[in-house]
Amino acid sequence: MKKYDHKKIEKKWQKEWIDKGIYKTEDTSKKNSFYILDMFPYPSGSGLHVGHPKGYIATDVYSRMQRMKGFNVLHPMGWDAFGLPAEQFAIKNKVHPRIAVEKNVARYKEQLQMIGLDYDWSREVNTTDPEYYKWTQWTFLKMYEKGLAFESDEPINWCDDCKTGLAQEDLEDGACERCGNPVIKKPLRQWVLKITDYADRMLEDLEDLNWPEYIKESQRNWIGRSEGAEITFKIKDSDLSLDVFTTRPDTLFGATYMVVAPEHSMLTELKSSIENWSEIETYAKDSVNKTEIERTAEGKEKSGVQLIGIKAINPANNEEIPVWVADYVLPQYGTGAIMAVPAHDQRDFEFAQKYKIPIIMVVCTHYPAHSCPVLEEAYPGKGHLVFSGKFDGMESDKAKDKIIKFVNGKKKVNYKLRDWVFSRQRYWGEPIPLIHCEKCGVVPVPEKDLPVRLPDVENYEPTNTGESPLTSIDEWVNVSCPSCDGPGTRETNTMPQWAGSNWYYLRYIDPQNKDALIDSKKEKKFMPVDVYVGGVEHATRHLIYARFWHKFLYDIKVVSDKEPFMELHNQGLILAEDGRKMSKRWDNTVSPDDMIERFGADAFRTYEMFMGPFENAISWNTDGMVGTRRFIDKIWKLQDKIVEEENTSIDAILHTTIQKVEGDIQSFKFNTAISAMMILANTLEDAVSLSKKQFELFLRILAPFAPYVTEELWHEIGNKESIHVNEWPSYDTKKMKVDQVTVVLQVNGKVRSSIEVTAGRKESEIRELALSDEVIEKWIDGKEIKKFIYVKDKIVNVVV
């Protein structure tokens, strides 16, 4: 037996696999295709730590099994290299982002190859490649054509550190998700995508996806659909009126005041009629200048100012009610104004208590109500209407539609989801392919002129002027208008980090296509993605955006499925040994290079899959690598046990393990698949011998996890072709049958003894054996047997 030298073996097979192209995906294969995808990384400067490849190893194991099962497997990899992380790295290290990306990509690729991942590198994509982002720009133009991309001057979230506008999805608790800086509202010209047009479809189609429930639930929360009505209140002595959105039109009779957001246009429109204008103006300005965090701080007491001289008319009962401005009403949701029903909404209740506004209960749990109770808090539930004119006594749910009709309101659905702010005032992103012309307005760059290339610049640092650094490159900015040939200027905002990742999974299928985003025959062959694996942090970011983008491509008939990703798995984080997140900052990162050098890639891969359930966050433990390395060594030594004749005594466990490993891989239970193979290895170690055929069965189910050592052994015992293109073994249920079983004997539910019997014995025989067992005899001695329970080949319970 040769010595197991992992370094030598790994080097040899890496080269051989590439030379022979065994992982190449065929465009024209007659086999069924299987598409398994990793969320592609942005190549950071620090390289991979051991946490990064966990998901990649999982898809690798899965894809290798599928290939052996005869599928034409597509398992690609690429780089999401535009965006702030890459740009900030570049600024910090004083290199051009393009150079930094090139360098980092090379490093990442090298590390991934060491691990032995079976990517088809001929399909590699990079979002910063002009041939790639040409089609990102193309899709944007299609959206623009359909009216889904529009220009807006609404105040948006602005990060003063990153010096760019942000989308709702880029925030975390009111702060910039990247740098943690609290965001402020800033009026800014920007490009916005109408993702809200797709809200309902994104909600509905979630049903058909085989995704973890918590991800679907996150998306439902994020989209935040709520059904209600829009109701108009007239302003007394004025032509103006105030529209509000409410989910509780049944409580309309209890609306005792109204509130508008500080940003509401009504304020300036009523300026001359408001007696305390200066006070109102000060309040509104103060709130607008607050950060999102200050404004929504938890437990903050509500504040507001009444618009003196202004009254609104409640359309239900024609009562005059006051109008207030208060920052607890959000400008961007509904109409930016509410009818306040303090008896049935806790926020309104608190506000009304503070400012001594009447609280009228209009929904009661008991009807008829003899008196209106003094409320301690708002009652948000259902009941029967009271103090509601002709609707008295009606069930609140049933009253909703009737009251909407009564006041000429209209049913309306609102979403928490905001339209997608799609422009960034930064350099390192896809240029938005539009031209501004004095005469023609906004003119799309003609398709034949795509891509609009990102120009090289001297200084790519952000400007903080609300414009991108591209603005200062005159020779790039100034162009002639494609429509009138007059003077025009390019749009200088760039696309957000997420733009390129919206559709990269399509490009892998047809990476070299110069004439179309994707060839539709190839699209139909591979899409949708069968299994998608990535981090949970993308639940309401990438996974929302990509579904939206895909649905748009479906609408314009570029793709043929409504959804891009059928099955989704999230890998749990690998934490550092100290329990914290692995980070350069804490100096607690572990490099896969070191682990592979010391223990070998096979032991490394096996350990990452063995650590625990795939979706769990687990601390790294280098000691644990010893265990999987011992396992690999054990496998290596088994080659010495090979003899001519079959050892039928190991057939049962061998075939049971084949079945288990296959099922476990399919359900992403890699840890138990490995433990089953460890049990098999331990058994074979103790067995007297095994045949070459039997050893090959084992090698083939282990091959997806440990591709190097299995390949080496496969050849060592005389095979010529790669094990990785060999057939996945099928298990033989006949051979899985065992003839000796252990039947556990319980008395009153407590285990007292056990007997070894041949499988499939009759209950009467077992009863006789059990009751004559020495230990059992002692426990039932002299007692009456009330019940005798026998579960076949498993357990006996004697109740006395």
Added chain:
RNA sequence: GCCGGAGUGAUGAAAUUGGUAAACAUGCGCGACUCAAAAUCGCGUGCCGCAAGGCUUGUGGGUUCAAGUCCCACCUCCGGCACCA
């Protein structure tokens, strides 16, 4: 507050339809080999107890011959949403 998920040895964890709780692995202890160490191999390792035996899956109750698994109540932790009208 609403919604989703989870609580099992020293540690990561396992437990098809309710049927031997702790498989597998690490760690630890003892032993073999060795001048010694590493590596390797063997034995042991939930808790209490000398033993017989008893106890044990967050807590309390229930159903059942039998509960980590089913039902009810509660506690704790993780995640999502959140002045969203």
